[in-house]
Amino acid sequence: MTAIKLFADSACDLPLEFFEENNVTLIPLNVYMDDKEYLDIKTINPKQIFDGIRSGKVPKTSQPSPEVFEQVFTDLAKSKQTGIYIAFSSALSGTYQTAEMVRGQLLEEYPDLDLTIIDSKCASVGYGLVVKNAASMLKANATKEQIIEASIFNSQHMEHLFTVDDLDYLAKGGRLSKASAFLGGLLNIKPLLHVEDGKLIPLEKLRGKKKVLQRMLDLMGERGERLQDQCIGICHGDDEEAALNLKNLIEERFGVKEFYINIIGSAVGSHAGPGTLAVFFLNKRR
Numbered sequence: 001m002t003a004i005k006l007f008a009d010s011a012c013d014l015p016l017e018f019f020e021e022n023n024v025t026l027i028p029l030n031v032y033m034d035d036k037e038y039l040d041i042k043t044i045n046p047k048q049i050f051d052g053i054r055s056g057k058v059p060k061t062s063q064p065s066p067e068v069f070e071q072v073f074t075d076l077a078k079s080k081q082t083g084i085y086i087a088f089s090s091a092l093s094g095t096y097q098t099a100e101m102v103r104g105q106l107l108e109e110y111p112d113l114d115l116t117i118i119d120s121k122c123a124s125v126g127y128g129l130v131v132k133n134a135a136s137m138l139k140a141n142a143t144k145e146q147i148i149e150a151s152i153f154n155s156q157h158m159e160h161l162f163t164v165d166d167l168d169y170l171a172k173g174g175r176l177s178k179a180s181a182f183l184g185g186l187l188n189i190k191p192l193l194h195v196e197d198g199k200l201i202p203l204e205k206l207r208g209k210k211k212v213l214q215r216m217l218d219l220m221g222e223r224g225e226r227l228q229d230q231c232i233g234i235c236h237g238d239d240e241e242a243a244l245n246l247k248n249l250i251e252e253r254f255g256v257k258e259f260y261i262n263i264i265g266s267a268v269g270s271h272a273g274p275g276t277l278a279v280f281f282l283n284k285r286r
Contacts, residue, residue, distance in 0.1 A: 003081045004144055006135060007072065009064065009095055010040035011088035012128040013235055013265040022135040025072055029088075029095070029267040033059040040267040049266045050238035050274045059270040063095040069102040077110035082144050086131050086151055089121045091198035116148055120155040121198030124268050125233035125260065126280035130154045132231075132260070153286050159223050160195035162278030163212045165237075192216065213246060216279055217253050223283045224254075230281055231258040237269060237276035246277060 008014070009027040019026040019041075028039040033052050038044035040061075049059055076083045087096040096119045107113055120127050130151055137147050190212040192204045206212045220227060232250060236243040243261050250256050264272055 003079075004138055004147070005076055005079075005081045005083045006131075006138055006147075007083060007085035008127075008131045009088050010042075010265055011093065011095070011123060011267055012086075012131045013124045013262055013268060014128045014131060015262065016041050018132070018135075022139070024131070024135055027064050027068060027072065027085075027095075029064060029093070030062045031059055031266045031270060032061070033057055038266070040265055044266050046263045046266050046269050047238060049269045053270075053273055059266075061267045061270050063093050063098055066098055066102050069099050070106065073099075073102055073106055073113070073115060074110070076115060077106060077113040080112070081114070083113075083115040084134065084144065084147055084151070085115065085117045086120050086127070086134060086155075087117060088127060089123050089195070089198035090119045091121065092123055092200070116144070118148065118151050118155065119198070120151075120158075121195070122155055122158050123160065123195065123200075124264055124272075124278060124280075125235040125262055126158045126160045126195070126278075128262070129231065129233045129260065129280055130158060150286060154282065157282045157284040158195075159220075159281050159283050160278060161192065161216050161219055161280075162194075162272075162276060163190050163192055163209070163216070164272055165275030166273050194219075209242075213249060216246075217249055220250070220254065220279065220281060224281045225283060225285050227254040227281060228256055229285070230256065231260055232256050233278075233280035234259060234261045235264045235276075235278050235280075236261075237264050237272055237274045239275055239277065242275075242277050246279060250279070 007025045010029050028042050031038045031040050031044055090096040099117050103115055120130050134147050134151050189205045193202050234243050247259050
């Protein structure tokens, strides 16, 4: 059986240990702060980003360069392995498009390159859950076709519900569509957003965080399928207490037993900002 190599970029907000322990190749996005360039996950940690934003700094990000993709995909071609790259949502970054471009170029030199690139249309830990499932299947000796099918299914059915303290971070970075009506009069108002076809879409505005959390739970109940049998993802913008509070509310309401909780990574966090809180779950099970 041909060995399978799994790739993911740092917008999945999984820690470096995950990549090392599961033999998944990390493709880091670039983060810029204080006129310095960093590699997300590898050379900067999210705490630095959130502290920087709180002090008035405005970090920037960029997708991996074509040269980064060329190097890892060339190594794959030379190794004769099968590759599966699950990519950050194409609606939020050019990462997927660049990877596809490089793959097409390399096929001229390496016509036997066996690489499937999946547009997850997911972000942060929602994307991370798709990658984690693929890595688990790989360890269980699933076939390429099985991993691809499951990853596409999970990507298509991954719900993202989140709230942010300040929509300006998302708007300035061009990560938020249909936001104009939500950018004014937000004093004491908490926005609730979701992801639709890979894009960030505002859903509602509610007064106070407690009401936002209750509405998130209501939507989980409406959209989720067999939540008690899922691993529910939660991520936070440097507010672990809020994440654990949300976990407890979900446990009480739905009887969920398995969670994956992590801080939002440096690249995604540069746009989401401190105080962001998100939950991820499947609206349909395989």
